[in-house]
Each structure stands twice: as C-alpha cells, then as structure tokens.
Amino acid sequence: MTDAPASAAAAVAAVPPKRTAWRRLRKAPFTAWFGFAVILFYAVLALFAPAIAPHGESQTFDIPYDVWAVEPRLVWADLGPLSLPYWLNFEATGSMHWLGTDQIGRDMLSRLIYGARNTVGIALVTTLLAFFIGGTLGILAAVVGKGWFEIVLNRAVDVLMAIPSLIFALMLLSTFGSSLLNLVLIIAVLDATRVFRLARAVAMNVAVMEYVEAARLRGEGLAWIMRKEILPNVMPPLVAEFGLRFCFVFLTIAALSFLGVGIQPPLADWGSMVRENATLITYGDITPLLPAGAIALLTIGVNFVVDWFLNETSGLRDGQ
Amino acid sequence: MASNPPPKPGDPVLLDIRDLRIEGESEDVWSPIVKGVSLKVKRGRVLGLIGESGAGKSTIGIAGMGYVRGGCRFTGGEIWFDGVNLRTLNERQLDRMRGNRVSYVAQSAAAAFNPAWRLMDQIVEVALIHGVMNRAEAERRAVELFRKLKLPEPETIGRRYPHQVSGGQLQRAMTAMALAPRPDLVVFDEPTTALDVTTQLDVLAAIKEAIEDEGAAAIYITHDLAVVSQIAHEIMVLRHGETVEWGPTEEIISRPKKPYTQALVSLRAFRKEEAPPAPPAPLLSVEGVTAAYGGAVTVLHDVSLALETGKTLAIVGESGSGKSTMARVVTGLLPPVSGAVRFAGAALPPRLKDRTKDQLRDLQLIYQMPDVAMNPRQTVEEIIGRPLTFYFGTKGAERARRVHQLLDQIELPRALATRLPTELSGGQKQRVCIARALAAKPKLIICDEPTSALDPLVAEGILRLLVGLQREEGLSYLFITHDIATVRAIADEVAVMFKGRVVRSGPLETALAPPFDDYTDLLLKSVPEMTPGWLEGALASRRMEGAGQ
Numbered sequence: 071m072t073d074a075p076a077s078a079a080a081a082v083a084a085v086p087p088k089r090t091a092w093r094r095l096r097k098a099p100f101t102a103w104f105g106f107a108v109i110l111f112y113a114v115l116a117l118f119a120p121a122i123a124p125h126g127e128s129q130t131f132d133i134p135y136d137v138w139a140v141e142p143r144l145v146w147a148d149l150g151p152l153s154l155p156y157w158l159n160f161e162a163t164g165s166m167h168w169l170g171t172d173q174i175g176r177d178m179l180s181r182l183i184y185g186a187r188n189t190v191g192i193a194l195v196t197t198l199l200a201f202f203i204g205g206t207l208g209i210l211a212a213v214v215g216k217g218w219f220e221i222v223l224n225r226a227v228d229v230l231m232a233i234p235s236l237i238f239a240l241m242l243l244s245t246f247g248s249s250l251l252n253l254v255l256i257i258a259v260l261d262a263t264r265v266f267r268l269a270r271a272v273a274m275n276v277a278v279m280e281y282v283e284a285a286r287l288r289g290e291g292l293a294w295i296m297r298k299e300i301l302p303n304v305m306p307p308l309v310a311e312f313g314l315r316f317c318f319v320f321l322t323i324a325a326l327s328f329l330g331v332g333i334q335p336p337l338a339d340w341g342s343m344v345r346e347n348a349t350l351i352t353y354g355d356i357t358p359l360l361p362a363g364a365i366a367l368l369t370i371g372v373n374f375v376v377d378w379f380l381n382e383t384s385g386l387r388d389g390q
Numbered sequence: 391m392a393s394n395p396p397p398k399p400g401d402p403v404l405l406d407i408r409d410l411r412i413e414g415e416s417e418d419v420w421s422p423i424v425k426g427v428s429l430k431v432k433r434g435r436v437l438g439l440i441g442e443s444g445a446g447k448s449t450i451g452i453a454g455m456g457y458v459r460g461g462c463r464f465t466g467g468e469i470w471f472d473g474v475n476l477r478t479l480n481e482r483q484l485d486r487m488r489g490n491r492v493s494y495v496a497q498s499a500a501a502a503f504n505p506a507w508r509l510m511d512q513i514v515e516v517a518l519i520h521g522v523m524n525r526a527e528a529e530r531r532a533v534e535l536f537r538k539l540k541l542p543e544p545e546t547i548g549r550r551y552p553h554q555v556s557g558g559q560l561q562r563a564m565t566a567m568a569l570a571p572r573p574d575l576v577v578f579d580e581p582t583t584a585l586d587v588t589t590q591l592d593v594l595a596a597i598k599e600a601i602e603d604e605g606a607a608a609i610y611i612t613h614d615l616a617v618v619s620q621i622a623h624e625i626m627v628l629r630h631g632e633t634v635e636w637g638p639t640e641e642i643i644s645r646p647k648k649p650y651t652q653a654l655v656s657l658r659a660f661r662k663e664e665a666p667p668a669p670p671a672p673l674l675s676v677e678g679v680t681a682a683y684g685g686a687v688t689v690l691h692d693v694s695l696a697l698e699t700g701k702t703l704a705i706v707g708e709s710g711s712g713k714s715t716m717a718r719v720v721t722g723l724l725p726p727v728s729g730a731v732r733f734a735g736a737a738l739p740p741r742l743k744d745r746t747k748d749q750l751r752d753l754q755l756i757y758q759m760p761d762v763a764m765n766p767r768q769t770v771e772e773i774i775g776r777p778l779t780f781y782f783g784t785k786g787a788e789r790a791r792r793v794h795q796l797l798d799q800i801e802l803p804r805a806l807a808t809r810l811p812t813e814l815s816g817g818q819k820q821r822v823c824i825a826r827a828l829a830a831k832p833k834l835i836i837c838d839e840p841t842s843a844l845d846p847l848v849a850e851g852i853l854r855l856l857v858g859l860q861r862e863e864g865l866s867y868l869f870i871t872h873d874i875a876t877v878r879a880i881a882d883e884v885a886v887m888f889k890g891r892v893v894r895s896g897p898l899e900t901a902l903a904p905p906f907d908d909y910t911d912l913l914l915k916s917v918p919e920m921t922p923g924w925l926e927g928a929l930a931s932r933r934m935e936g937a938g939q
C-alpha cells in the first residue's frame with residue numbers, strides 16, 4: 071500500500087498551490103531561466119519593434135550590401151605552411167548601418183527586429199489556430215468514442231499525414247496563392263493533424279475516468295464534458311506540445327519563406343532574409359546567418375522551457 | 391532499550407528492531423513516517439503488523455530487510471538480524487542476504503511477476519543467483535513447495551505463465567518463490583487483500599501451513615484484524631508511525647488495552663436501527679434483465695430485483711459475479727439485451743441519453759474509488775455545486791450556502807470547500823462524493839463498493855453517515871459489496887449474486903440465516919473471524935462437505 075508518502079503528502083497539501091508554483095519556478099535550472107529570458111527578449115522586440123528599430127521596415131538606402139558599422143576582422147598568424155587566426159580586430163567602417171544593408175539597401179538590423187514581429191507573430195497565430203482545431207476535434211473524438219464520426223476523422227487525418235507536410239504546403243500554397251491568410255490556414259490545418267493525434271490519445275485516457283462517467287450520468291452536454299472535465303486534465307501534455315509545435319511551425323514558415331512562397335516582401339521575415347542575402351556567404355560575410363541565428367536562438371529558448379515544463383509535470387505524476 | 395546487549399548470531403530472537411526512525415520526502419520536505427518503533431521476532435514465530443494506511447506498517451516490514459523505498463531514508467535506530475545490524479552493512483552485503491535469508495511477498499502478485507517468464511524460471515531465480523542450489527535441486531524444491539501450498543498439478547504448474555493461473559494461485563506461487571531458498575524470515579505485505587473472500591481463505595491457510603512447516607519466522611502486514619488473528623502469534627498495532635499496542639494475539643483480541651485497539655476489535659458491531667414498519671412502496675424493480683458486453687459475453691442472466699422506498703438492498707457477490715454490471719444497467723450505461731427496469735412506477739428508458747433530466751437526477755451513484763470519481767482540477771465547492779447549478783439552477787451566494795449545508799451534513803468542515811480532491815484523505819473524498827450525490831436530491835443512490843477501498847474505521851464512519859442520511863432524507867440505497875459484515879450493518883434486503891445470477895434473495899434476517907444454498911454457505915463461512923482457531927474450523931467444515939459430496 072502507499073503507506074510511505076501518505077503522511078508526507080498530507081503535510082505538503084496545506085501549502086497553497088500558487089506558492090508551490092513559484093517555488094518550482096525559482097528552483098528551475100539555468101537552462102529554463104535562459105529560455106525564459108530569450109522568449110521575453112523576443113517578445114519585447116516584437117511588441118515594440120517600431121520604437122526599437124533605428125529605421126523603417128522597408129525603408130531603402132543608397133548602398134545595397136553595405137558593410138557593418140564595426141567590422142570584426144580576424145588577424146592571422148603566418149606559421150609557414152599553416153596560418154591560424156589569433157586575434158579579432160574591430161574596425162570602424164564608417165557605415166551608417168550597424169549590421170549593414172541587404173540586397174536593395176534596407177537596414178539589416180531594423181529588418182531583423184521587424185522580422186521578430188512578423189515571423190514570431192504569424193507562427194504564434196498559426197500554432198494557436200492549429201491547437202484550436204486539432205485540440206477540439208481530438209477531445210471530441212475521444213469523448214464521442216467509437217462510431218462513424220471518429221472513423222471519418224481518423225482516416226481524414228491519416229490522409230493528410232501521409233503526404234510530407236512541407237511539400238503538401240508548397241503545393242497548396244501554389245494552388246491557392248501565397249497570401250498571408252492562406253499561409254496561416256494551410257499550415258494550421260496541416261499541423262492540426264499532429265495535435266489531433268496527441269489530444270485524442272491523452273483525452274481517451276481521461277474520458278474513461280469515473281468523474282467523466284459521473285458527468286455523463288448527471289446528463290451534462292458534450293461542451294461541458296470537453297471543456298470542464300477533460301481539457302483541464304490534458305493541459306500539461308498539450309502545453310508541452312504547444313512549445314514544440316510552435317518551433318516546428320516557425321521553422322516551416324521560415325522554410326516556406328526561404329523557398330519564396332511564405333511571407334511576401336516587403337514584409338521582413340527571417341526565412342526570406344536568409345535567402346535574399348545568401349550570396350554574401352560566398353564572400354565570407356556572415357550577415358545571412360544572423361536571421362538564421364535568430365531562428366535558432368528562439369527555438370532553443372522555447373525548447374529549454376518546454377523541457378523544464380515536461381520534467382515538472384511528469385515529476386508531479388510520479389508523486390501522485 | 392539501548393542498554394540491552396545486541397542479540398548474538400543464533401539467538402532465539404531473529405529480528406530485533408530498536409527505535410527505528412524513517413523519514414519520507416515530498417516536495418523537499420522530510421517528515422517522519424516511522425517514529426521510533428521497536429519490535430522483536432523470534433525464530434519460527436509470526437508477528438502481525440496491523441494499522442490503517444499511512445500507519446507505516448509496510449515501511450517497517452521492509453525495513454526488516456534493511457531496505458527503504460525511494461524517497462525515504464533511515465534517520466535512526468538499529469535493525470539486528472541474526473546478530474548483525476543491517477544498517478551497518480553495505481549494499482553488496484545486503485544483496486547477499488535479501489531473497490536468501492529474508493524474503494518478501496507483495497500485495498499484488500500480478501504486478502510482482504514478470505509476465506514474459508514462466509513461473510518456474512522466476513521461482514528458482516533467487517536460489518540460483520545466491521548459488522545455494524543448482525537448477526535441478528531448486529526445481530525439486532519448488533515442486534515440493536507447490537505441493538505444500540496445495541497448488542493444482544504441482545509437477546507441471548511451473549511451466550505456465552503468470553496469466554495462465556488465477557489470482558489466488560499466483561499469490562501462492564509468490565509465497566513459494568519467497569520460501570524456496572529456505573529463508574529465516576519472510577515479510578508478507580497484505581498478501582490476501584486483493585483476493586476474493588473465498589480465495590483468501592485458501593491462500594491464508596496455505597501460507598499458514600507452509601510457514602509452520604518450514605519453521606520460518608514471518609512478519610505479516612495487513613489492515614484486517616480478523617485475518618492477522620488467524621495467522622500471527624503476536625500482534626503489533628500501529629498508528630501514525632508509532633506503536634499503539636503489542637502483545638500476544640489472544641491478548642490483543644480479547645483484552646485490548648488502548649482505545650484505538652478497542653475500536654478496531656469492536657468494529658463491525660455496528661447495526662442499523664430497525665426502521666418503523668411502513669406501507670410497502672416499490673421504488674425500483676429490475677425485471678428479468680439479461681445483459682452482455684459487446685453483444686457476446688453474457689454477464690447477467692435473467693436477473694430480477696426489487697427495492698422499496700427508504701430501504702437498502704444489498705447485492706453481494708465476488709468479483710465477476712455481475713454485481714457492478716447490475717449498476718451499469720440501472721444507470722443506463724449498459725442497455726440490457728432483454729428485460730426492463732422500472733423506477734417510481736414508470737419504465738426507465740434503457741439508454742442514458744433517452745432519460746429525462748429528472749430521471750437522471752433521481753438516480754445518483756457513489757463509486758468505489760473516490761480518487762478517480764472526482765475531477766482532480768475542480769475544488770470541492772465546484773464538485774458539490776455543479777449538480778445544484780445543473781439540476782436546480784442554483785448560483786452565486788445561494789449555491790455557496792447550499793454547499794456549506796451539504797458539507798455540514800456529511801460532517802466535514804466548511805473550510806474544505808476551497809480544497810482540491812488531492813488535498814483530502816480517502817474518507818473525506820468519499821464523503822465529498824456522497825455530498826455530490828445528495829446535492830441532486832435523489833430518490834435512489836447506487837453505492838458501488840463505497841467502503842472497500844477505505845480503512846476499517848473510516849469505512850465504518852461512512853456507513854454510519856449513509857444510514858443517518860437515509861433516516862433524515864428517506865433515501866433508498868442499492869448497495870453493491872463483497873463484504874458480508876457491511877451487508878449485516880446496513881441492509882434491509884439482500885440479493886446474493888454468483889456468476890451473473892441471483893442465487894438467493896430476501897430480507898436480511900432470512901437471507902443470511904440457514905438453511906443455505908451451497909454458494910451462500912461458502913461465502914459466509916469464508917468471512918474471517920477473530921476467534922482463535924476459526925481458520926482451521928472453517929477449513930475442516932469445508933473439507934467435510936467436500937468429502938460428503
């Protein structure tokens with residue numbers, strides 16, 4: 071029997087839930103804190119882009135591919151057959167633009183900042199929509215249970231998942247035209263299939279609980295059972311999935327933009343910024359890696375937070 | 391105590407635990423689980439540890455093997471086993487001893503056996519690991535034990551997989567596994583709790599004979615005083631990690647000194663008061679119901695029952711008798727294949743979704759496991775308040791007032807309204823479930839084993855509450871249980887079910903009085919009693935009947 075933890079658990083039960091949440095957060099590892107800081111930084115950039123950015127989003131200047139205001143330069147040591155970098159020099163170049171300009175002379179730094187707003191904002195909206203569609207249908211399928219509704223939904227999802235999503239998205243976007251609305255809708259529907267699978271699987275475990283049966287016996291409607299009895303109990307895995315899914319959507323949009331069917335110019339977007347400036351790589355200029363780095367940093371930050379959250383919720387499950 | 395010299399190897403006291411202290415961790419807080427318990431087990435003797443959940447009895451039992459569960463730690467005391475203090479040994483030295491000189495029988499044999507291995511392979515494993523026997527010897531020894539434990543086909547049963555034997559047989563196989571290396575001490579952790587009452591009797595008798603035969607000492611952990619009184623030479627009563635009372639079995643049973651032990655012993659003396667005779671008013675009648683799962687497996691065969699307003703009908707039976715299926719048919723979760731259910735003078739639609747809101751309201755359910763019967767994300771106020779809003783449209787301050795009233799009725803403090811279910815004890819949870827049923831102002835409450843997951847004293851409190859509520863509110867109960875003592879305490883009418891049929895029914899006084907049919911007789915004789923020698927008597931009478939047939 072569960073003799074051991076019972077009395078200890080009783081002692082903790084008196085602690086109000088809010089304080090334990092704060093204590094957990096304070097105990098979070100460095101990686102989680104780093105993740106939170108990154109997300110906060112991006113959120114501030116996205117929200118206050120016009121105030122922070124030195125220039126306008128699509129404002130063009132005379133010099134395309136202008137250099138950085140301060141150029142880092144490696145100093146090489148000549149060791150006969152071998153030469154090694156041993157020092158990093160910073161040289162002022164006289165450029166007006168901190169990170170230079172792009173292929174038609176737009177300020178790179180400003181576009182990076184506006185890019186946070188567009189790329190992250192659109193990814194967030196898309197993910198939310200995907201979770202609304204997939205989550206609702208998944209929980210509904212679990213509650214309704216075996217029957218034609220579940221069969222039709224499951225097979226439809228199977229069909230959508232059978233086609234590689236990036237290629238499918240490319241095809242749909244070229245069919246319907248790459249407007250912002252189409253982009254959001256198509257990616258949301260494609261990603262909703264994955265959310266559906268997860269939501270249905272976890273909701274099925276909850277739907278067989280006796281408190282759900284008690285609600286059915288009371289005569290409660292579908293909406294109540296889904297919203298009040300099931301949703302609160304499937305939140306932890308869904309929130310964790312939200313973090314991961316957000317990264318995937320974000321990368322998909324960047325990939326589509328890189329391929330030219332995603333977010334359209336003149337809107338600044340990290341994916342298309344990589345593509346537009348890709349030629350610079352050939353000349354040893356790392357400017358095109360900056361938007362790629364911005365994508366990578368946010369992805370890592372979000373994943374750190376998700377990892378920590380998953381750890382916390384699974385730890386809770388052990389204790390119960 | 392500390393002045394006593396520690397026992398030497400070969401001392402008649404095999405296990406000597408002194409001032410044992412163990413703490414458990416939860417959310418970084420260490421709190422004591424065992425608070426200075428001392429005990430002695432002599433060679434070949436059985437010590438019974440008894441107490442409710444959270445008393446620390448399992449923790450003490452496995453501490454006898456020098457082990458603490460994850461999340462627990464020793465903070466004090468000595469564990470002398472055959473002249474060695476186990477707390478001074480390292481893991482390797484302990485490993486050499488565990489399973490070999492001390493072994494363990496867990497509550498759930500089904501969870502303790504590896505489903506992918508044959509029984510024999512698992513039973514000889516310990517002896518082989520410790521190198522005390524070779525494979526052939528170990529198998530011979532296992533067959534000998536199978537015979538002692540009265541397992542069917544002792545020569546070949548070892549070739550079966552765990553799922554190919556019954557729960558009672560598996561529990562006996564686990565006892566064989568524990569006894570195989572001829573240990574000095576066996577720790578039994580509630581080995582019969584998960585078994586049906588008729589199976590429990592067989593297993594109990596087999597365990598008792600086997601340990602007497604082998605001359606092993608044992609610690610027998612249980613929450614059932616009647617069970618432990620049949621098998622133990624001495625009993626230690628534990629509560630909140632402390633010793634309440636410790637003495638020879640006869641003394642504890644017949645002359646308990648502490649109030650807590652007295653309460654445990656006198657338990658089940660509770661009887662419902664005789665209700666004043668009232669004109670018969672049929673409330674629920676089940677007429678010739680046959681029910682099946684998936685249209686194939688018939689679990690109820692032509693069952694008929696009747697219940698009158700203000701009365702309690704107890705349905706008694708073991709697992710698989712169809713008693714819980716009966717509840718599912720009445721509630722509309724499982725529409726019957728044939729037959730009808732009539733309620734308050736009208737036929738109830740067989741399907742849940744065809745029933746009116748009033749029909750649903752009139753019929754409430756209390757579940758066996760209160761932990762899963764309440765949404766863990768809702769507060770007590772939301773749980774009790776929802777039927778009020780749903781059926782009567784009660785909201786806001788009025789609803790809060792009604793919730794407080796209901797909490798008063800179920801004898802819980804009003805402050806609990808803001809708690810979540812996980813912050814309540816088992817008994818409190820079941821009370822909240824009762825309040826949720828009461829909130830709907832039902833005519834009939836179906837109680838599906840509401841007390842079987844609770845500790846005896848807590849269970850008795852719940853029964854008293856239910857009986858009191860019946861008197862106040864004129865409720866009727868359909869009470870499903872496997873426990874005869876519970877039936878005696880609360881039932882007006884009894885129906886005994888066996889393999890999907892009602893084998894006996896009628897008023898309590900006549901249904902549980904002779905002459906019996908075979909099954910009811912077996913059921914009643916299997917209910918453990920505290921009288922010394924009851925086990926042997928029950929077995930003897932069963933054997934005589936077997937010979938007579």
